[in-house]
Amino acid sequence: ELFTSLAHMERALFAEREISSRIKEYVREEKQRLDALSRLADELETHSSKALENVDFYLGNPVNAYLFVKRFTVDWERHIEDILKWKPNEEFHEKVNKLKEYLPTYEDLNGAVAALLRLQDTYKLETEKIAAGDIAGIKTSELSAVDCFEVGRVAYNDEDYYHTTAWMIEAMSRLENEKNKTVNKSEIIDFLAFSVYQQGNVRHALDLTNELLTLVPGHDRALNNKEYYLKMISEKEEKMGETATMGEAATMGEPAADEPLKNEKGRDEYKSTDEFIMYERLCRGEHTHDYKDQHKLVCRYKTNNDPLLLINPAKEEEIYLDPYLVAYHNVISDYELAVIKSIATPKLGRATVHNAKTGKLEFAHYRVSKSAWLRPDDDIVVERVNRRISAVTKLEMDTAEDLQIANYGIGGHYEPHFDFARKEESNAFKGLNTGNRIATWLSYMSDVEAGGATVFPYIGVKIFPKRGMAAFWYNLYKNGDGIYDTRHAACPVLVGTKWVSNKWIHERGQEFKRPCGLLADGLKKD
Numbered sequence: 001e002l003f004t005s006l007a008h009m010e011r012a013l014f015a016e017r018e019i020s021s022r023i024k025e026y027v028r029e030e031k032q033r034l035d036a037l038s039r040l041a042d043e044l045e046t047h048s049s050k051a052l053e054n055v056d057f058y059l060g061n062p063v064n065a066y067l068f069v070k071r072f073t074v075d076w077e078r079h080i081e082d083i084l085k086w087k088p089n090e091e092f093h094e095k096v097n098k099l100k101e102y103l104p105t106y107e108d109l110n111g112a113v114a115a116l117l118r119l120q121d122t123y124k125l126e127t128e129k130i131a132a133g134d135i136a137g138i139k140t141s142e143l144s145a146v147d148c149f150e151v152g153r154v155a156y157n158d159e160d161y162y163h164t165t166a167w168m169i170e171a172m173s174r175l176e177n178e179k180n181k182t183v184n185k186s187e188i189i190d191f192l193a194f195s196v197y198q199q200g201n202v203r204h205a206l207d208l209t210n211e212l213l214t215l216v217p218g219h220d221r222a223l224n225n226k227e228y229y230l231k232m233i234s235e236k237e238e239k240m241g242e243t244a245t246m247g248e249a250a251t252m253g254e255p256a257a258d259e260p261l262k263n264e265k266g267r268d269e270y271k272s273t274d275e276f277i278m279y280e281r282l283c284r285g286e287h288t289h290d291y292k293d294q295h296k297l298v299c300r301y302k303t304n305n306d307p308l309l310l311i312n313p314a315k316e317e318e319i320y321l322d323p324y325l326v327a328y329h330n331v332i333s334d335y336e337l338a339v340i341k342s343i344a345t346p347k348l349g350r351a352t353v354h355n356a357k358t359g360k361l362e363f364a365h366y367r368v369s370k371s372a373w374l375r376p377d378d379d380i381v382v383e384r385v386n387r388r389i390s391a392v393t394k395l396e397m398d399t400a401e402d403l404q405i406a407n408y409g410i411g412g413h414y415e416p417h418f419d420f421a422r423k424e425e426s427n428a429f430k431g432l433n434t435g436n437r438i439a440t441w442l443s444y445m446s447d448v449e450a451g452g453a454t455v456f457p458y459i460g461v462k463i464f465p466k467r468g469m470a471a472f473w474y475n476l477y478k479n480g481d482g483i484y485d486t487r488h489a490a491c492p493v494l495v496g497t498k499w500v501s502n503k504w505i506h507e508r509g510q511e512f513k514r515p516c517g518l519l520a521d522g523l524k525k526d
């Protein structure tokens with residue numbers, strides 16, 4: 001009796017000890033979870049308060065924009081969701097889920113990567129430099145191996161094997177230097193092998209697949225692919241005949257392993273036209289044309305004997321003589337710009353701009369019309385600006401078309417076009433009843449940190465935006481013919497945001513200001 005009872009007691013003591021250690025284990029796990037949550041909260045707080053200090057600066061950078069979107073898609077799914085799910089608290093989850101509505105999605109991730117890759121192409125940015133946090137000399141966050149890997153993966157899903165290869169190679173090289181590896185080497189090789197195969201480099205794909213198999217010996221897909229690649233190579237060798245040696249035959253007609261083929265898929269024919277090539281060169285700020293009249297260009301104070309300009313002359317800089325193209329510096333004040341920006345409301349329009357929410361390029365212009373929502377003072381400011389434009393250009397201001405305001409985000413651009421209607425589009429401005437667009441006044445309402453130039457590919461002119469500056473040119477000769485050399489485009493914004501407004505001036509009403517002529521001339525205003 002005593003003996004059994006003692007045995008019971010002893011078992012009870014063991015149980016007591018076990019309960020204690022279970023509790024301790026539970027508390028340790030809870031602490032870990034709370035530590036992780038608290039680290040996460042700190043991280044989100046640090047990040048958001050730093051970004052909120054200067055939102056335009058922060059989100060105006062394509063790398064920051066990508067990293068921001070990535071943290072709420074890929075990172076969230078990989079690391080954050082688990083921490084939050086662990087021991088759920090319903091009220092907490094309900095609140096977090098509500099806020100998630102405002103967070104970026106995978107669609108945004110695709111958009112951010114697409115913008116980054118488009119900018120990489122237009123501005124010829126090296127993958128290595130972007131990853132090292134250098135965008136055309138502007139310092140940004142560095143990318144980790146997994147950051148590069150995710151860029152490559154988005155490109156891969158888009159069947160863009162050229163960029164997949166470049167970014168996976170960069171991920172590999174970043175991985176070598178990482179103390180805490182952010183991604184598995186085998187995952188990178190897996191994508192890389194397939195993308196170099198898609199680019200036509202079977203031998204390189206085979207080498208990579210062998211490397212993958214040394215890392216993950218039983219990898220099913222790699223084993224299958226290896227067999228397939230070997231078969232392709234031996235078929236090719238047979239075709240090459242007996243004259244070539246084995247090694248040569250296998251690589252003949254293929255690029256060297258370190259020289260991936262450029263994938264042409266998705267690049268429409270337009271992109272290889274002279275015009276597009278010139279457009280991109282000008283966007284990069286390259287010199288494309290020698291201008292024979294360069295020495296004739298002057299800068300001058302312009303008053304046109306108009307009282308408004310006598311007290312405050314326009315600072316005119318000639319850019320081109322035929323077609324006549326000039327810039328006016330500090331011609332619109334910061335206050336006026338602020339008012340014009342504030343009255344811009346989004347409406348469907350006609351330019352390709354970057355939608356920050358979807359990350360896509362879409363048609364959207366901001367249109368200002370003289371309607372009820374204009375505050376009385378705003379109206380006066382718009383009138384005042386129009387009055388100044390009229391004084392400077394010596395043209396009548398018309399209200400046939402509303403002031404068009406465009407806000408381009410990262411990657412936002414507008415491909416080459418004419419502002420006037422061509423003969424075959426005789427109906428273009430019919431409804432307006434004011435004729436064709438005789439001239440364009442383009443106001444720059446913001447500085448742009450990098451990119452975003454207005455370029456004229458036929459004459460080799462590039463104008464880099466400056467806040468308060470305006471560009472002015474005639475679209476039509478005096479006889480009404482269109483001036484085709486005015487074809488122009490807005491380059492993608494590389495860093496920053498770009499605000500412009502277009503004031504189109506029409507033919508009607510200019511009868512005394514700029515009389516018609518019989519000839520295709522009359523480019524000079526005086």
Ligand SMILES: O=C(O)CCC(=O)C(=O)O
Nearest residue numbers: 351453454489490500502
């Ligand atoms: O934004 C620019 O630089 C040019 C815009 C333009 O050409 C237009 O809106 O018609």
Ligand SMILES: [Fe+2]
Nearest residue numbers: 417418419488
């Ligand atoms: Fe235009």
